[in-house]
Amino acid sequence: MSQLKILVLSLSNIIRLGIQQSLSDLNIGAKVYLSSEIDSAKDIIEKLKISLIIVDENIASANEFEKLTTNPDLKILYLSFRSADIFEKMHININQKELGEKLREYINPGKDIKNQEGEKGLSKRENEVVRMLSLGAGNKEIAQKLHLSLHTVLTHRKNIIRKLGIKTTSGITVYAILNGIITIEEATI
């Protein structure tokens, strides 16, 4: 799973640093970049594969801003000084808790965090995916052998990471050995 990268774009130094601090306090593991002008923002977005821009509406109203919005995967959250009347806007007076909720909704639309709690252990299918991953199989190979679509394999992988709290493939391999899913002789770490 790739790290969430957020670019904060505003003319105001105080706003940039304020948002950076609030994001860091949320502890969501996001990497935050700051920019005050569109050209350098464009550079950062392309080179660093930014997934979300938080932009102050003063800068978003400039014509050149459209240059930044050509990538459909890039999400944009507008910081508004007047009203946050649409989902894509947040008001400057947003509090810390609301900011956390806003980002969660924004990054994972439709996912209710509360529903995910209480899930324990891996399903039979997820265990099979863990086994194959630990034996060194890639996504495509897993899809073929288990007769799944690539998309389903990726979903299983995401769920495994979330349930176990283990991100790296070598970490998952260690888990598989410790839990007897594969033997130490079968694995390469």
Place this chain on the structure above:
Amino acid sequence: MKPFDSKTKLAEAVFQDFNLLRVISRFGIFPGFGDKTIGEICKKKEIDPVFFLIIVNSFTNKRYFPSHELADFSLSQMVSYLQKTHTYYLDFQLPLIGDMIDNLCNNRNPENKKLMVMKQFFSAYRKELTDHINREEKITFPYVLRIEQIFSNSESIQGKESDYDMLTYEKEHDNVEEKLIDLKNIMIKYLPEPFDHEMVIRILTELSWLEKDLNEHSRIEDTIMIPRVKIMEVGIRKRF
């Protein structure tokens, strides 16, 4: 919390965060400093108090950011500090944890063959961190020092420096701690019995310290070193 200044007694700072002892040891300061202030100790040890305070304050307070006038220290000083922390990881902290993990895995009593995999996983992490450190030592730090030199001598950038910049470094500077977090997670949640419980707690203590220290190390790089080098890069480019 008020930041420490040169009149703060060093002992008082250490009382606030015991782990500071591990940080100040990199400046050659060890317990036994009595009631001396930070200013007095720096003078005696010929350490730049401005730089020392940046390190100590940013270590004890996550929100600390040096004010403008304080940011005027040399990058070579910063690089030399970062190199000392690298040496600490490579020569002290990683071998220490490595020995403890060997001890956990090789322990015949209780016997648990599965634990051997922890040793392999730690070696993989150790190699990854070592490679990351070597890359910084070979490429990033020399680049930073060169930029500072070019900036202060009003030279212009030519040749190989222009292929590498701080943005490239920022891009690479991700996720060295993923395996470390996995290692901690596995030891806390998934270690199968039997094992030496006391040893696992001690390993986790040292892994957590390494994690905090690494986070602090990269925070200094990200919030203090990178922005300063970037300002210099812009300044140098404007000379054309």
